[in-house]
Amino acid sequence: MSNETGCKVVSMKDIAIGNLEYGSGASAIEYDNKTRYVRITDIAESGKLNDKAVSPSIIENKYELKEGDLLFARSGATVGKTYLYNQTDGCCIYAGYLIRLVPNQKVIFPKYLYYFTKSSDYKLFVENNMRVVAQPNINAKQYGNLTIPLPPLEEQRRIADALDLASSLIEKRKKQIELLDTLAKSLFIEMFGDPVTNPMGWDICTINTVIDSLIAGWSINGEQRKLKEGEKAVLKVSAVTQGYFNENEYKVIDQKQKIKKYIYPQKGDLLFSRANTREMVGATCLIFKDYPDLILPDKLWKIRFVSSANMVYMKYVLSHQSIRNQLSNQSTGSSGSMYNVSMKKLKEIIIPLPPISLQTKFAEFVKSLENQKFLLQNGLEKLEMNYNALMQKYFL
Structure with missing residues (x-):
């Protein structure tokens, strides 16, 4: 055949x-x-x-x-x-x-x-x-x-070599981005300490205290293809998994489908993955612009915070490994299936709340790093587009 x-x-x-x-x-x-x-x-x-x-x-x-x-x-x-x-x-x-x-x-x-x-x-x-x-x-x-x-076998080797090269360039660019992330995490520890042990003695509160709104998305099926003008798509959990928003991780919704709950990512939101593998449950990302064509599934929540909690600070609190471990331990599920965190369990987690002036200072530093990351991520997207083009060429 x-x-x-x-x-x-x-x-x-x-x-x-x-x-x-x-x-x-x-x-x-x-x-x-x-x-x-x-x-x-x-x-x-x-x-x-x-x-x-x-x-x-x-x-x-x-x-x-x-x-x-x-x-x-x-x-x-x-x-x-x-x-x-x-x-x-x-x-x-x-x-x-x-x-x-x-x-x-x-x-x-x-x-x-x-x-x-x-x-x-x-x-x-x-x-x-x-x-x-x-x-x-x-x-x-x-x-x-x-x-x-x-x-032919020789052609297979040539294809694998080409994809190896494309993949290695992507991995190198990702490592450059990871270095900037590591720098931000190091500064967070230097300024605020571990958010669970709270060695600097900051005031503490439950996450519920600083949440202004917490909204779940809606479960709907979609098709794995590129979004066309005028269409809507539902985000996949993988849009959040890497710690930054990947707007290309979605499934296109059939236009005949009635969207019962139109919740989409907006500037100032923090997205939270309430269901994933044990290691990935609780992943978060920040949203810096509106995405009206992308709706949230029920496995993703959008969170906004009160004025005493800077959203960048909260992102790094929730991303810290000690907090992620708590979320993982509070999740329910079994090996081989998705683990889930309830809203109640998330809201009960205790966090430090330093003065807003210090949170803002940290956020400004992160913003300068994000500007550098933006340039690197643009380059990463081009490398990934090249990789995807090769995949289409070789496996269509």
């Missing part, structure tokens, strides 16, 4: 050695510095492993990963997420909520296969194949039946 460009198309099971297999049912224990246990939650959004490692309670060699093995998340909020094993990650055993595909490297280059799982075709496959009962799920048979374009 061939696609519209004449490229051969095969199913995943046709380029795999053996069957696609589920992982180990072992429990996670403290890392033994020898064998790492890879679970869905250990795979970052970038497709790399998180820094914090655990080991399996039982080591079964049949679940040990080999160079080029590709893992698929089969269940939960991040179903469809993938990880390509590299020997630099050390000895790894993969867990039961993951599915392994061992690629036949005589016909497919593993990195090419991995990049295919970042394509719009793959994302559409995930959306169309999730069997939602208690939580989203895609089984090994469904993954095995997924089709992929298969150009």
Whole structure:
């Protein structure tokens, strides 16, 4: 079978050695510095492993990963997420909520296969194949039946190399932005200290005390495509996840759909993600202009604060790891599913409230950094546009 460009198309099971297999049912224990246990939650959004490692309670060699093995998340909020094993990650055993595909490297280059799982075709496959009962799920048979374009092996390598270069440029730019974020976080600690231990003895209050308004969005389905003039779209949780607002993370709403709750991001809002993975729940971002074409889903809240609480200061309070840990601990959910924080739990969290003059001074410093970040993010957007154009070229 061939696609519209004449490229051969095969199913995943046709380029795999053996069957696609589920992982180990072992429990996670403290890392033994020898064998790492890879679970869905250990795979970052970038497709790399998180820094914090655990080991399996039982080591079964049949679940040990080999160079080029590709893992698929089969269940939960991040179903469809993938990880390509590299020997630099050390000895790894993969867990039961993951599915392994061992690629036949005589016909497919593993990195090419991995990049295919970042394509719009793959994302559409995930959306169309999730069997939602208690939580989203895609089984090994469904993954095995997924089709992929298969150009000659040398062409696959060339494609993977081009996407590697585009990805590395994006990662370098992101690190530059992260350095500015680190500088702002360091100044926050220097000026205000840890917001949980409050070593500087600031007055304290519950978050509820400084909230002027807190509004939830509305749940509605949408289509994964570019927004056209006159259309409305619903934001995805990923619009907030990175700590800044990503206006391109949305799904377009069918124009025949009646929007029952028209809540959109406005200048001066702080957006709060009340549902996500345990690590990402409670993510926040600030809004610096109005976005009337983008509505908030029920998983995102918009918050405004009273005059005694600067919104930039509040963003950094809520982003601090000690507060994020509290939010994570207060969230409800189970492994493999989304965790949720209730409005009540958020409002009950105790925070320090320094004089508004000091908060404002901090906000002014952050603003100067944000101006630098704005230039870097413009460059980042161009790099991401280039990457997306390459993905469209190679995987359409």
